[in-house]
Amino acid sequence: MRVYVCVKHVPDTAANIKVVGGSGFDESVKFIVNPYDEYAIGEASQLVKKEGGEVVIVTLGKASAMTTVRAALAIGGDRGILIKTDKQFVESDETALILKKAIEDDGGADMIFAGKQAADSEGMQTCYRLAANLGMPVATEVVGFSYAGGKVVVEREIGGGEREVIEMTAPCVVGATKGLNEVRYPKLPDIMKAKKKPVNEIDAGSLKVDAAGLVELVALEQVPERSNAKMLEGSVTEAVDTLVKLLRDEAKVLE
Amino acid sequence: MEIYTIVKALLMACLLSAGFRYFYIRVRKLVNIMQSVRGERKILPDRIGERVRVLVSDILGQSNVRRKKWPGIAHTFIFFGFLAVQPHSLELMVQGIFPHFSVAHMFPGFFTLYLTAADVLAFFVLMGLGYGLYRRLVVKPDYLTNGNDAKFIILFTSVIIITFHFYNAFHMVMPSDGFDYGACFSFSAILSSMFGLSDLSLSAKTFGLELSYWIHMLTIVGFMIYIPGSKHLHLLAGIPNVFYKPLDVEKPMIKTDIEDEDAETFGLSKVSEFDWKHVLDLYSCTECGRCEERCPANFTGKPLSPKEMIHEAKVELFEHAETLMAEDGDLETIPLLVGEEGARISKEALWSCTSCRGCEDICPVNIQHLDIILEARKFQVLMEADFPAELQDTFTNLENQSNPWGFSADTRANWCKDLDVPLMRDNPDADILYFVGCAGSYDDRGIKTSRAIVSILKKAGVNFAILGDEERCNGDMARRCGNEYLAQMMIQENVEVLNQYKPKKILTGCPHCFNTIKNEYPQFGADYEVVHHTDFILELLNQGRLKTSGKDFGKITFHDSCYLGRWNNIYDSPREVLSKVNYATKVVEMEKHGDNGMCCGAGGGRMFMEETIGKRINNERALEAMDTGADIVSAACPFCITMLSDGIKDSGRESKMEVRDLAEIVDEATL
Numbered sequence: 001m002r003v004y005v006c007v008k009h010v011p012d013t014a015a016n017i018k019v020v021g022g023s024g025f026d027e028s029v030k031f032i033v034n035p036y037d038e039y040a041i042g043e044a045s046q047l048v049k050k051e052g053g054e055v056v057i058v059t060l061g062k063a064s065a066m067t068t069v070r071a072a073l074a075i076g077g078d079r080g081i082l083i084k085t086d087k088q089f090v091e092s093d094e095t096a097l098i099l100k101k102a103i104e105d106d107g108g109a110d111m112i113f114a115g116k117q118a119a120d121s122e123g124m125q126t127c128y129r130l131a132a133n134l135g136m137p138v139a140t141e142v143v144g145f146s147y148a149g150g151k152v153v154v155e156r157e158i159g160g161g162e163r164e165v166i167e168m169t170a171p172c173v174v175g176a177t178k179g180l181n182e183v184r185y186p187k188l189p190d191i192m193k194a195k196k197k198p199v200n201e202i203d204a205g206s207l208k209v210d211a212a213g214l215v216e217l218v219a220l221e222q223v224p225e226r227s228n229a230k231m232l233e234g235s236v237t238e239a240v241d242t243l244v245k246l247l248r249d250e251a252k253v254l255e
Numbered sequence: 256m257e258i259y260t261i262v263k264a265l266l267m268a269c270l271l272s273a274g275f276r277y278f279y280i281r282v283r284k285l286v287n288i289m290q291s292v293r294g295e296r297k298i299l300p301d302r303i304g305e306r307v308r309v310l311v312s313d314i315l316g317q318s319n320v321r322r323k324k325w326p327g328i329a330h331t332f333i334f335f336g337f338l339a340v341q342p343h344s345l346e347l348m349v350q351g352i353f354p355h356f357s358v359a360h361m362f363p364g365f366f367t368l369y370l371t372a373a374d375v376l377a378f379f380v381l382m383g384l385g386y387g388l389y390r391r392l393v394v395k396p397d398y399l400t401n402g403n404d405a406k407f408i409i410l411f412t413s414v415i416i417i418t419f420h421f422y423n424a425f426h427m428v429m430p431s432d433g434f435d436y437g438a439c440f441s442f443s444a445i446l447s448s449m450f451g452l453s454d455l456s457l458s459a460k461t462f463g464l465e466l467s468y469w470i471h472m473l474t475i476v477g478f479m480i481y482i483p484g485s486k487h488l489h490l491l492a493g494i495p496n497v498f499y500k501p502l503d504v505e506k507p508m509i510k511t512d513i514e515d516e517d518a519e520t521f522g523l524s525k526v527s528e529f530d531w532k533h534v535l536d537l538y539s540c541t542e543c544g545r546c547e548e549r550c551p552a553n554f555t556g557k558p559l560s561p562k563e564m565i566h567e568a569k570v571e572l573f574e575h576a577e578t579l580m581a582e583d584g585d586l587e588t589i590p591l592l593v594g595e596e597g598a599r600i601s602k603e604a605l606w607s608c609t610s611c612r613g614c615e616d617i618c619p620v621n622i623q624h625l626d627i628i629l630e631a632r633k634f635q636v637l638m639e640a641d642f643p644a645e646l647q648d649t650f651t652n653l654e655n656q657s658n659p660w661g662f663s664a665d666t667r668a669n670w671c672k673d674l675d676v677p678l679m680r681d682n683p684d685a686d687i688l689y690f691v692g693c694a695g696s697y698d699d700r701g702i703k704t705s706r707a708i709v710s711i712l713k714k715a716g717v718n719f720a721i722l723g724d725e726e727r728c729n730g731d732m733a734r735r736c737g738n739e740y741l742a743q744m745m746i747q748e749n750v751e752v753l754n755q756y757k758p759k760k761i762l763t764g765c766p767h768c769f770n771t772i773k774n775e776y777p778q779f780g781a782d783y784e785v786v787h788h789t790d791f792i793l794e795l796l797n798q799g800r801l802k803t804s805g806k807d808f809g810k811i812t813f814h815d816s817c818y819l820g821r822w823n824n825i826y827d828s829p830r831e832v833l834s835k836v837n838y839a840t841k842v843v844e845m846e847k848h849g850d851n852g853m854c855c856g857a858g859g860g861r862m863f864m865e866e867t868i869g870k871r872i873n874n875e876r877a878l879e880a881m882d883t884g885a886d887i888v889s890a891a892c893p894f895c896i897t898m899l900s901d902g903i904k905d906s907g908r909e910s911k912m913e914v915r916d917l918a919e920i921v922d923e924a925t926l
Contacts, residue, residue: 012655016663030655030664185647188513188521188637188740 036115556869
């Protein structure tokens, strides 16, 4: 079977993001495989190991995302497709259309895995939109996966420590999250082999998808640095007075 | 009598030719094994003159053995006495076949001197063996392998020496052959008179002489054949192993060619991958257990014993010797050396090592345990991706942000935001490039030390600069955890930056940075003068660039960091610094200090692994520090500082002892 894993090239969550020019950021920071996508790669590899076939890594990103494609191939995967764009944040509507086109052009999927969300934009849209475009069933927040004879059974977290079990027919889209499997640290031979695996580079423009342009990135804002706690001195009345004053004048949450 | 002489000659000829032939076969096999292992290392060593001097001091001088006093003295006695009787035994062998051969008659003066000395020295062997027996039967230290092998060896040696004395004792009462044997003997003469040998009939004397002769000869030949298969093989292998020992204390780890596309495997996985020197190491071990006694992991109840590791590897090597030596031997049948149940060395043992190097340092025959341990870790990480789970985040953090905790790499210089510390990119001609290190940059405790170092540099008017966000982790932690790939990535990045600035001198605030940059970066093309802050501060004090205030800190004890001491031989300068700034009170020493210092438990990447087996090494070390009654325990390593601070807290003992980096003390003690 042919299994596609959609992988995003994202800045490391530990990196300090500096907003540059309104809606961009300093991209000299370290970029990594989107952490949730690592679980997707792991699950796809296991499935192909069992059922036979190939794992194809699909990435939509800047040319520099090649490092992420290679890193993903070291974790698991037989070949890659890098769809090049000049934007870090492509709206999920357009992303899903591009991924659909690329996957169909490549031969079509027997299964699609992805991380449940990207660690940078946190949109949580792509899995659903991709499945809708392809007319496939979809489940995200998946922590358990099994496949037998075209039937997929997933366990997904629904909050409060509860899980639900869903049965779907393949092909379908599975959005992986932490807990689905243990992310394996790549072995050196895998890293070396990954450097030589074929990666098909295509321009996003050449796929000619027609996105509706539903989402527009207007501005990025720096997360304010957490300030130190302030101890209010004096009697209760004094402390409350000071608090109200602070909330009004400094925090500006009171009118 | 004529017939006996002929029969004796024939028997001796048979005994010696068979004995030596068998001995040769056994030794030849050992050499074959050395040649059959697949690892490669060049055979011709460098600096031969120095190596010969090492042989003189370490083997003839027995200096290394005597680092443990009483067993060392006993060994020295046995060594010289056993050596002394050998020419005599050789003469007896020749005499057995050619009865008229006699060195005594050829060189009477020389022989008198020789035999006089040998008779005394031989008796010393018995004293040494007596001490050995006392240790094995009464003291029985845990670290000493106390098997039958050792007892056989003592028995063999005792019989050889006792029959030497008896032969002499009978020889001196035999009718004179023109050489005065009696004049040579002291202890044998006492033996002779004790048993009243001169009163025996000639035939009884002859019988006694011949009986001593035969027992002596048979034991010697038997022992000779026994040696290659026993731990006493150290007698043959120890000497070349000492000859090949690393001449410098500083020893870089082996650089693995990770780009080698033809390499089938990386690191060390099984005995077939050893090189000849590894095998010589195994042959040299005599199971004295000094390494085990020193090992901080063993001492705190972890399943690592350097001695057992060497022994197990040796057993495995012999078990698969035929496969190795056969031309079509299937190496696949040789199991992994480290692994799950059934493997000779457990993973827990492998990962317990702190790379403190206590074992290598104390080994009397210079076995290089870490050459095996660190290479075996490389295999586990690079080929199996099998390592303590908690290291995965550490590796990922190092890879992504170049520090083990995963703080953002661009905030590396935030610790000195308010200190006006110049960056190399703004001050490329600085006299000193201060390489701060991860702990010095990100760890709250480490930052205090870095700030003290900066303060000292400013007081002394040093023109210095740091790399700031251009600095990466030095690579020590990843390298010693077996992640050579990750280590080389970081090393390469640092090397490029360093080569761009070509610093006049690099100052480090951490022994791990110091060791790697000084001793291992040259492998990667960055060879600069590197100084650790203890030495640099001492230099500043000696040059009068720092004025001391005379502050009395009370009693200070100094904890030797392994990567400062045993890996780089820096023991004196920290003590000198402390005595210069705290001159009112002498530095007090812990029982284990200097080259016998005990690890804090953080080395070899252990800082970032859980310590779940046995007692905690840092707690034990903290107790030892507290036992000195010192007010301050000082160290010159951020990891030691953290480990000791935690150890004092966890020890459960009420203590006001402070843990302070040497730089912090100096900063406070100078104007």
